[in-house]
Amino acid sequence: MSILIVGSTALDSIKTPKAENPRLLGGSASHAAVAACFFGPVRLVGVVGSDFPKRYLQLYRRHRIDLAGLQILPGKTFHWSGEYEVNMNNRRTLLTELGVFETFTPTLPRAYQTSQFVLLANIAPALQLHVLNQMKRPRFVVADTMDLWLNIALPDLLKLLKRIDGCVLNDSEAHQLTKADNVFAAIRKIHQFGPKYVVIKKGSHGSILSGPRGFFLCPAYPLPRVVDPTGAGDSFVGGMMGYLAAAKGSIDENIRRAMVFGSVTASFCCEGFGLTRTTHVRRAQIDRRVKELEKLTRF
Amino acid sequence: MSILIVGSTALDSIKTPKAENPRLLGGSASHAAVAACFFGPVRLVGVVGSDFPKRYLQLYRRHRIDLAGLQILPGKTFHWSGEYEVNMNNRRTLLTELGVFETFTPTLPRAYQTSQFVLLANIAPALQLHVLNQMKRPRFVVADTMDLWLNIALPDLLKLLKRIDGCVLNDSEAHQLTKADNVFAAIRKIHQFGPKYVVIKKGSHGSILSGPRGFFLCPAYPLPRVVDPTGAGDSFVGGMMGYLAAAKGSIDENIRRAMVFGSVTASFCCEGFGLTRTTHVRRAQIDRRVKELEKLTRF
Numbered sequence: 001m002s003i004l005i006v007g008s009t010a011l012d013s014i015k016t017p018k019a020e021n022p023r024l025l026g027g028s029a030s031h032a033a034v035a036a037c038f039f040g041p042v043r044l045v046g047v048v049g050s051d052f053p054k055r056y057l058q059l060y061r062r063h064r065i066d067l068a069g070l071q072i073l074p075g076k077t078f079h080w081s082g083e084y085e086v087n088m089n090n091r092r093t094l095l096t097e098l099g100v101f102e103t104f105t106p107t108l109p110r111a112y113q114t115s116q117f118v119l120l121a122n123i124a125p126a127l128q129l130h131v132l133n134q135m136k137r138p139r140f141v142v143a144d145t146m147d148l149w150l151n152i153a154l155p156d157l158l159k160l161l162k163r164i165d166g167c168v169l170n171d172s173e174a175h176q177l178t179k180a181d182n183v184f185a186a187i188r189k190i191h192q193f194g195p196k197y198v199v200i201k202k203g204s205h206g207s208i209l210s211g212p213r214g215f216f217l218c219p220a221y222p223l224p225r226v227v228d229p230t231g232a233g234d235s236f237v238g239g240m241m242g243y244l245a246a247a248k249g250s251i252d253e254n255i256r257r258a259m260v261f262g263s264v265t266a267s268f269c270c271e272g273f274g275l276t277r278t279t280h281v282r283r284a285q286i287d288r289r290v291k292e293l294e295k296l297t298r299f
Numbered sequence: 300m301s302i303l304i305v306g307s308t309a310l311d312s313i314k315t316p317k318a319e320n321p322r323l324l325g326g327s328a329s330h331a332a333v334a335a336c337f338f339g340p341v342r343l344v345g346v347v348g349s350d351f352p353k354r355y356l357q358l359y360r361r362h363r364i365d366l367a368g369l370q371i372l373p374g375k376t377f378h379w380s381g382e383y384e385v386n387m388n389n390r391r392t393l394l395t396e397l398g399v400f401e402t403f404t405p406t407l408p409r410a411y412q413t414s415q416f417v418l419l420a421n422i423a424p425a426l427q428l429h430v431l432n433q434m435k436r437p438r439f440v441v442a443d444t445m446d447l448w449l450n451i452a453l454p455d456l457l458k459l460l461k462r463i464d465g466c467v468l469n470d471s472e473a474h475q476l477t478k479a480d481n482v483f484a485a486i487r488k489i490h491q492f493g494p495k496y497v498v499i500k501k502g503s504h505g506s507i508l509s510g511p512r513g514f515f516l517c518p519a520y521p522l523p524r525v526v527d528p529t530g531a532g533d534s535f536v537g538g539m540m541g542y543l544a545a546a547k548g549s550i551d552e553n554i555r556r557a558m559v560f561g562s563v564t565a566s567f568c569c570e571g572f573g574l575t576r577t578t579h580v581r582r583a584q585i586d587r588r589v590k591e592l593e594k595l596t597r598f
Contacts, residue, residue, distance in 0.1 A: 086480055087480040088480065088481075181385060181386040181387065182387075182522070182523060182524060182525065183503070184521050184522065184523040185523050185524070188523070202504065204482070205501065205504035205505070206504075206505075206516075208521075214594075214595070215521055215595050216595060216596075216598070217505075217518045217521070217592075217595050217596050218598070219516045219596075222483050222507075222514055222516070223481070223483065224481055224483040224484050224487070225481060225484070226481065256597075256598040257598050259598075260598050293516075294598070295513075296513070296514050296515060296516050297515075297516050297518075297596050298555075299515070299517070299555040299556050299558075299559050299593070
């Protein structure tokens with residue numbers, strides 16, 4: 001089944017202690033879409049400027065990503081620039097140029113409105129709500145977010161949480177949202193905001209699902225070298241939703257494996273700058289790492 | 300098979316944002332011994348002063364802990380006092396009174412010298428070496444340590460690492476020891492120091508084993524409320540070694556489950572101050588949580 005993904009489509013300039021990479025393809029929707037496309041067709045909703053490199057459009061298309069929902073407007077593409085510290089965990093934003101993103105109003109092509117699986121990737125919650133309002137009875141809607149929206153758009157975010165099936169947060173965001181120091185206490189509070197499924201991302205420590213069938217402790221694939229973690233969280237949720245949209249059976253039957261597939265897709269993302277590694281991965285490599293993770297966690 | 304445990308036997312005064320508990324039974328060997336005793340007989344090597352409460356000796360005995368190796372010397376028992384922050388992760392030491400520990404020289408009773416399983420719980424590496432020198436061909440020796448010894452006794456610690464089968468460190472200590480930011484890179488370097496088995500503790504994020512059969516990602520039992528994490532690491536390694544000593548078959552066949560049992564034992568430790576919760580746990584409760592963890596990690 002087709003999955004609709006809305007989020008940011010951007011150019012990322014990423015500095016790490018070892019290298020500098022200007023104007024890579026980035027943004028939450030780009031990472032999520034490329035991750036999801038391993039499992040089935042993807043519909044992308046986003047906006048780029050007239051400066052958006054043609055090769056990135058070709059990259060989307062090569063990955064079977066439907067671009068009917070991608071607006072190309074006069075002006076500049078959203079540009080983010082950030083720098084990572086040696087440990088690759090802490091990053092600081094050097095520059096944010098919103099460009100055409102500043103006035104972005106996602107309008108869904110008619111065909112998109114009946115998508116069964118909807119991933120509201122990280123973007124202003126007002127825009128996530130705007131997309132959700134255009135959907136016709138989707139089967140499973142998941143939203144990702146970031147600390148910025150907790151700080152400047154909390155009322156919108158709370159409105160959104162009431163209307164989605166699942167939300168994805170990293171652990172520090174969960175603490176910020178709930179004021180609970182303990183992650184399992186935080187999860188309980190997040191359920192009270194609305195979502196039946198709560199997924200907490202913990203980076204290299206894996207992730208936690210809380211849903212109708214209880215908790216699931218999802219491992220992260222062991223990586224001896226992280227080149228660039230930008231987009232790993234987006235890849236995780238993109239892979240998870242892509243797997244779910246493609247799988248037969250109920251959400252509850254599939255969501256654990258979906259998270260593991262998301263986790264593995266995210267592991268590839270970390271092995272290269274931007275999307276450079278993920279876009280060269282084949283599905284068989286993902287399957288292999290999932291099998292490995294099964295062995296690494298069995299006792 | 301009997302397991303020998305050497306380490307600190309202390310009185311802990313623990314302050315958390317919610318409570319204050321003076322002079323609880325503590326120390327690395329106390330926590331490890333109580334954890335190990337769920338699985339089989341334990342031989343304790345340590346030292347306490349004449350002020351050591353009788354009820355704590357009775358507590359050891361009630362747990363089938365052999366005290367032939369526990370010296371009771373004139374003077375004061377080692378007393379540690381610490382305070383936890385709200386998030387229960389950061390703690391600071393308020394006071395350390397070494398007492399009789401200052402001149403402690405562990406001398407093993409003859410019967411102890413042939414123990415097959417040896418846990419050198421957290422204590423000065425010179426003392427760990429001193430105990431190891433008295434052992435006659437033990438089957439499996441594991442040492443735990445702490446940041447203090449990395450700072451003030453690194454040469455001794457490196458000497459020790461050459462002579463043990465396994466070492467247990469938390470992630471920040473692994474980084475400190477190896478200067479590697481990535482935990483899997485750190486593990487590789489620690490193997491080069493000697494140990495065939497490296498276990499990295501990551502608190503609520505679980506633990507990682509690296510051994511002859513590769514990695515194992517060991518989960519932590521989900522706890523919605525942590526009362527006091529003091530001794531959790533000691534409980535983990537104590538439970539792990541206790542399980543291993545009691546299990547039939549090879550180390551490699553058993554070590555994964557051993558870690559899970561250690562992890563669960565540590566989860567109980569966190570649910571009460573000092574040893575107050577662990578000492579009231581029954582083996583069946585441990586088995587139940589291990590089964591739960593199997594379900595929580597299956598995909």
